[in-house]
Amino acid sequence: MAEIQLKSLAHSYSKHPSGPEDYAIRQISHTWHKGGAYALLGPSGCGKSTMLNIISGLLAPSEGEVLFDDVRVNELSPKERNIAQVFQFPVIYDSMTVFQNLAFPLRNAGMAKDRIETKVNEVAEILELETVLHRKARNLTADEKQKVSMGRGLVRDDVSAILFDEPLTVIDPQLKWKLRRKLKQIHEQFNITMVYVTHDQLEASTFADKIAVMYDGQIVQFGTPRELFERPNHTFVGYFIGSPGMNLVAVERCEEGVRFDGMTVKLGAGLQSLLEQSTSSNLKLGIRPEFIQLTTTPSDDTFECDVTDIEDLGTYKIVSLMLGNQSIKARVDEDHAVAPGKIHAGFPRQWLKLYVDEFLIEEQAE
Ligand code: ADP
Ligand code: MG
Numbered sequence: 001m002a003e004i005q006l007k008s009l010a011h012s013y014s015k016h017p018s019g020p021e022d023y024a025i026r027q028i029s030h031t032w033h034k035g036g037a038y039a040l041l042g043p044s045g046c047g048k049s050t051m052l053n054i055i056s057g058l059l060a061p062s063e064g065e066v067l068f069d070d071v072r073v074n075e076l077s078p079k080e081r082n083i084a085q086v087f088q089f090p091v092i093y094d095s096m097t098v099f100q101n102l103a104f105p106l107r108n109a110g111m112a113k114d115r116i117e118t119k120v121n122e123v124a125e126i127l128e129l130e131t132v133l134h135r136k137a138r139n140l141t142a143d144e145k146q147k148v149s150m151g152r153g154l155v156r157d158d159v160s161a162i163l164f165d166e167p168l169t170v171i172d173p174q175l176k177w178k179l180r181r182k183l184k185q186i187h188e189q190f191n192i193t194m195v196y197v198t199h200d201q202l203e204a205s206t207f208a209d210k211i212a213v214m215y216d217g218q219i220v221q222f223g224t225p226r227e228l229f230e231r232p233n234h235t236f237v238g239y240f241i242g243s244p245g246m247n248l249v250a251v252e253r254c255e256e257g258v259r260f261d262g263m264t265v266k267l268g269a270g271l272q273s274l275l276e277q278s279t280s281s282n283l284k285l286g287i288r289p290e291f292i293q294l295t296t297t298p299s300d301d302t303f304e305c306d307v308t309d310i311e312d313l314g315t316y317k318i319v320s321l322m323l324g325n326q327s328i329k330a331r332v333d334e335d336h337a338v339a340p341g342k343i344h345a346g347f348p349r350q351w352l353k354l355y356v357d358e359f360l361i362e363e364q365a366e
Contacts, residue, residue: 001193002068002160004032004055009064011050017062024050025061026217032161034069035191037184039204042214043240048197051214052163055195056083068160084162086153088169090145094138098129101137102151109156123151126182146170150179154186161193168203180206201241213237229288230351235358238286244318246286247328248355258283258354261324263303265347270363271354284355291351292330294319295344302344310338321345 011025020026024047032038040048053059055066057078066073073081084105092101102120111119124130127147132140137148146167153162164183168176184207187194196207204211205225212222213236220234221227225241232238238246251258253275257267265285267275275283295302308327309320312334319330319338323345330345332338354361 039208289331293346
């Protein structure tokens, strides 16, 4: 297994790119450390598959370098890079049996026959394919085919890394959950560097120790699920992670801090001086629905809102509020009584985030 380093990577599918919008990968410098379980999370079209294909060597990047354990591999073929890649749709040989399909990567690598037998049985057991091991692949269900495809990726433990490109898309939801746990288990057992691509935040956080959030051809944050939740580094992370996502309100500078719709939000001196260093007028305040405090009694640091909707979801409630002209959402405990009409919202300073040009600015801890 290897540490995979991407250095100033950029890729355009266009021969003559005329601007940043022509790039599927805009500018990425990033390291996937040896043995890590990672997710690459982002919406459709943000460049996830492009990145994986550049790592495995199916695609040559327009700019930048790919290094495995500090050695440049740009010129190496996919085979020489020794990466296992599992795609969204099954890549298997229909005319071969499941056993033969699983054994194929091992035979290619020149493994001894009895060792192949052991490995194939091991993987078949993990993926619960034992009963269909001697069936021709063409006779399998869609789920089973994809399991075989995954098995082909998992069967070798001498690979530099395993890349999964939305492998569970075609799998039935119940089985999906189970397979995700299996992958995690396999990772714990073999400690192979794994990068798991998905557009589903739940899938990302159940599989990965650390998640890279990708947006518009860039990695905008790399962190633990908790870090992405508590300290979104970019408005997109705030919006994309969480249910519902972070409230984001456009604001403008004022004497004491920032304001919107005639309301002023005071900022600490440190943050205020950071804000003065920028001239951008693209300023947003962000707070997650979970961190808004709703009370019936106003105080110096609460804002009056109108409750417009209360959605009871069993274990918690989503309260829709109008704050000035802004519609925001708060998430409160099930037993927190909320009635339609006026209410007061508090935004604890710790959880109130300020974004300039979509990126977080914050005071450095002393
Ligand atoms: P994701 O996997 O995150 O959905 P992709 O890496 O497939 O995103 O695509 C990133 C961008 O590159 C998209 O705008 C997509 O339309 C474009 N793209 C992907 N593959 C090709 C290709 N072979 N030729 C031209 N454009 C492509
Ligand atoms: Mg893709």
